[in-house]
Amino acid sequence: MLLIPYIAKYTQLPIKSIENTVALLNEDCTVPFISRYRKERTGNLDEVQIGDIVTYKAQFEALEKRKKAILKALEEQEVLTPELKKTIEATDDLVTLEDIYLPFKKSRKTKAETARKNGLEPLAKIIMAQNAEEIEYIASQYVGKEVPNEDDALEGARHIISEWINERLDIRNQIRNQLEKFAQITTKVIGTKKDDEKAQKYRDYFDWSESLSRCPSHRLLAILRAENEGFIRVKIEIDDDKAISKIEDRILKSNNSCSEQIKLAVQDAYKRLLLPSLSNETLKLAKEKADEAAISVFSKNLKQLLLGSPLGEKRILAIDPGFRTGCKVVCLSAQGDLEHNETIYPHAPQNDTSGAIKKISSLTDAYKIEAIAIGNGTASRETEQLIKRIQFKNPIEVFVVSEAGASIYSASKIARDEFPNYDVTVRGAVSIGRRLADPLAELVKIDAKSIGVGQYQHDVDQAKLKNSLDTVVESCVNFVGVNINTASTSLLSYVSGIGPKLAENIVAYRNENGPFPSRAAIKKVPRLGEKAFEQGAAFLRIKNAKxxxxxxxxxxxxxxxxxxxxxxxxxxxxxxxxxxxxxxxxxxxxxxxxxxxxxxxxxxxxxxxxxxxxxxxxxKVFTFNQNIKTITDLREGQLLPGIVNNITNFGCFVDVGIKESGLIHISNLSDTFVKDVNEHVSLHQQVIVKVLEVDVPRKRIQLALHK
Structure with missing residues (x-):
């Protein structure tokens, strides 16, 4: 199996495009660079298509690596024949490859291996030939020190036959096919955990059963999380009698005493070997598909968030609101530099409202503030109402900004390096203000998993999640472009061909020598060679250049x-x-x-x-309904303004200005069938919603998108 045909099989892309793209990847070119500046060579492939080539290239390389390991193991066992080698080399599927290798695996001591050591393999072969009539008499000839009687001899022979059945590719694929089409996932609550308070969020799955192939990704991940936390047991089931019957149809050739032994071996092989192994494999594959779906949703949401609307270079006053500890206030320059910080106490218990209003008015005048950013956490609504009471001398726009991940940033090394002389509260407020000015530039400093735009991110494959999110960030950064004279190390590190170390070198050179006057001057940065310049220069911007x-x-x-x-x-x-x-x-x-x-x-x-x-x-400025302060203020039928703050495969969540977000189920997004939630709403979109149902005890709000 060769690389290019392998990729073509899965992507259906032109051979020439694949060949040239693979060549560019082997030259250490990045996906953003290839898609933007090598269109003639790729046949105008986009980032997604090039990303698919990257994925299947890696998949092929992993397959080839596994083949080499298996061939080496078979050579060491001295069982590698030319036919077996040819079969392995032609295999283009990892599951099939492992099935071929299964009979040769050096595993722990098995029942079949014990039976072989006791000399029972000839008896197993006689039974499988299905010609003998008096198999009990033949079995008596194998009785000895390790085999006390005929029953033990027959049982040992059946263990060997069970292993043969388990290793047959056609039978394994037959059971796989039945599991793929007919598997049911069933759950049962663990009796001692039924009344556990932490288990209640999973109570829908205390006694649950549905087709595994139709189980939505979010539900499967929820079920598996409940199992991992020890609240339920999960089983994958099919019609056992039907499955066993199909195996017998493939093996049985007669109706004698041998066939009775084979029937017993089939049942043993199915229940002890085939079903446990293949049901686990099926569940694993279903989990991988669920992971892919969850990661895809997370990636789409992250892309929308990173490409969120920037206010631009404005002088911003940012507030991280709070009650007892007060509201942290910072004033930022148009370039995002911290110029002033202090704390006001307009809310309980201090209630210094007048002092807070005077201070905000004074700061907006002193620092010529053009916009105010308020974090959307605790005391956000109260702080917003306070700000809107102030009569400013000049027009000032007021924005509520998502705080998701701000606390992660404020305690990070990046934040400490940026603001070594300030505590986490000041850094958090700065992050809120900078997010308003440029979401992309600020959010790249935070681990994407901490931004809060995905579900079950801790349950999915972490390596795949990181790779996908890093790809999204890289794509967004290079799509927008980066001002090399103002960008942070974090932002620069995602530029095509740059990476963390060169980003540090760029910032160090800039700090020592001043702004870069031209793109050509970038070559003076230590260790930034021709390749890095080729890959990254076009994504780096020089404002007011000659x-x-x-x-x-x-x-x-x-x-x-x-x-x-x-x-x-x-x-x-x-x-x-x-x-x-x-x-x-x-x-x-x-x-x-x-x-x-x-x-x-x-x-x-x-x-x-x-x-x-x-x-x-x-x-754009957005205003919530000022009369809605808590979930108890909601009533069925109300129409409310809201902001989409998360998107999933089953709907989207909307912030209506209170602590709890409401859910617009996919069925309530439109009067017609909805295949993809993203076709109807986008992250941070301003919408009007209708309240359908309010469950105060469970803190659940059902909404519909109002057209």
């Missing part, structure tokens, strides 16, 4: 083409940039070469029309 192309997505390798265009037009680059009418008159075919085709040239023209433009929408 060459305006340095603040665009045009790659430096294409500068000469733009310069030729301007020369042919008889104008300066600055006259061509933003001149859509003039740009549309350029004959792109005249600039094609062996390596640069129309896809790249069309991207260049599109970028020249709006160079350095931030493609994200600007942040």
């Amino acid at each position: 060459n305006p192309l340095d603040d665009s997505a045009v790659h430096p390798e294409s500068y000469a083409i733009v310069q030729q265009m301007t020369k042919d037009k008889g104008v300066a680059i600055s006259d061509l940039i933003g001149n859509k009418k003039e740009l549309q008159t350029i004959d792109l075919k005249a600039y094609t070469t062996d390596t640069i085709g129309l896809p790249t040239l069309e991207d260049i023209i599109q970028e020249l029309e709006k160079p350095g433009l931030d493609l994200r929408e600007k942040a």
